[in-house]
Amino acid sequence: MSRLSQVRLLLRVTQTHDIARRYFVVNGFDGALTMLGLIIGFLVSGPVDLSLIINACLGAAIALGVSGVSSAYVSESAERKLALGKLEDAMSSDLQESVHGEAARWIPLFIALVNGLAPLIISLLILTPLWLSNAGVVLPVPPLYAAILVAFLLTFLLGVFLGRIAGISWVRSGIQTLLIAILTATLIYLFTGH
Amino acid sequence: MSLVKKIVLDVLKPHQPNAIEFSQSIANVGPDYKVRLSVIEMDENTETIQIEVEGREIDFDAIQSAISNMGGSLHSVDEVEVHSDEGAG
Numbered sequence: 001m002s003r004l005s006q007v008r009l010l011l012r013v014t015q016t017h018d019i020a021r022r023y024f025v026v027n028g029f030d031g032a033l034t035m036l037g038l039i040i041g042f043l044v045s046g047p048v049d050l051s052l053i054i055n056a057c058l059g060a061a062i063a064l065g066v067s068g069v070s071s072a073y074v075s076e077s078a079e080r081k082l083a084l085g086k087l088e089d090a091m092s093s094d095l096q097e098s099v100h101g102e103a104a105r106w107i108p109l110f111i112a113l114v115n116g117l118a119p120l121i122i123s124l125l126i127l128t129p130l131w132l133s134n135a136g137v138v139l140p141v142p143p144l145y146a147a148i149l150v151a152f153l154l155t156f157l158l159g160v161f162l163g164r165i166a167g168i169s170w171v172r173s174g175i176q177t178l179l180i181a182i183l184t185a186t187l188i189y190l191f192t193g194h
Numbered sequence: 195m196s197l198v199k200k201i202v203l204d205v206l207k208p209h210q211p212n213a214i215e216f217s218q219s220i221a222n223v224g225p226d227y228k229v230r231l232s233v234i235e236m237d238e239n240t241e242t243i244q245i246e247v248e249g250r251e252i253d254f255d256a257i258q259s260a261i262s263n264m265g266g267s268l269h270s271v272d273e274v275e276v277h278s279d280e281g282a283g
Contacts, residue, residue, distance in 0.1 A: 013210045013265075087208055090239035091267055098265040100208065 006109060010103040014080065016111065021165065023115040027068050028158055029177070031119025033184050034060055035126040036151040043084045043144045050134050050143065054127060061123030069116030076108035126151045148185065155181040195279040198252040202273035204234075207266035212268045213243070219264050222248045223256045244272070 011017040042053045064121055084104040088095050095101050129146035133139055138145050157176040163173025207216060217229045227249040235242040243266075246274055247257060 009211065009215070012215070015210065087239060087265070090237075091206060091208060091265070091268075093267045095265050098263055099211065100265045 004146050007106075009099065010107055010110075013099055014103045016076075016107055019076075019110050020114045021081055023068075023111060023156055025162060026116045027064070028118040028122045029155065031061065031122040032126065032151050032155045032158070033181065034064060034119070035123045036148065036181060036185055037188050039126070039144055039147050039151070040185055041192055043148075044189060044192050048065055050130060052180060054130050055136060055142070057123065057127050057130070061127070062121055064123060065116045065120030067116075068119055069112045072115035073108050073112035076111045080104040091115060132139055141150070152178060152181050180181050197250070197275045197279050198254060198274065199250070199277050200246070200273070200275035201252055201254065201257070201271060203247070203257075203261075204269040204272050205243050205245055205261055205266045206240055206269055207243055207261075207264065208240055209236075211264050215265050216243075216266070217245070219260050220245065220247060220257055223260050224251070224253060226250050227252070242269075246273075249266045 008122045011020065038057050038060055039053070042048050042056075081104060084095060084100055087100055090163035126147050129139055129150060133146075141149070156174040159174035159177030162177070163170035166173070178188045211219070213231050213233065217231045221227045221229045227247055230246040230248075232244045233241050234244055245261075248270055
């Protein structure tokens, strides 16, 4: 059995594929809006050195990633142990060596990685224009504005993903999440800009 | 020398993996296994199933191991069909 099939089997056995998906969207959204907030905060604060902005945003992205991994691992480990214990009681047998025991050991790690990597990767994508500009690449728009556009694009794509899962209009769902990002940007601008 | 051609097992298993995955896992033990699974009883967390396996040379230990690996628990061997191996020794 390939590694991917094994992960799929473990997700099916524990019925946790929807949890992993939910974590991906929720924390991906967290990552996108946090970067959006930081970047708009820097934008309205006047001229700031780009490398300082990158370091601050990267620090926040890493913190989001580590927080996502550790919090999900601790909580999912507890949930999987509880579920395994209940199943062992119902079966009146030790399931540690079964696919259920394997799932109780590996699924928390998998979900923790999804939970941590989603905000980290989305944050790194948003920071890409800043890195490119810092490396001397000339962008068609100023780097902070380009990063904001990437953040808007990614929140739209998260909405598209949700729309496809729910079987509703992906355009409508994408616009909904984009509007949330625009509302967030507006609130940040209103409270920090003046 | 004799060969096991068919066994019928009474097994308690969790709802997951489902009946299809459970049967496939047992069928994958041998190259020519034919598996028939029937759900006899079901409760909140478990289901009692009857598994019938047919093949040219059934490896009972390997089947038992596959059942355990999927979280199942073998309760009884309800039926066995064994043929003497005319080609042996």
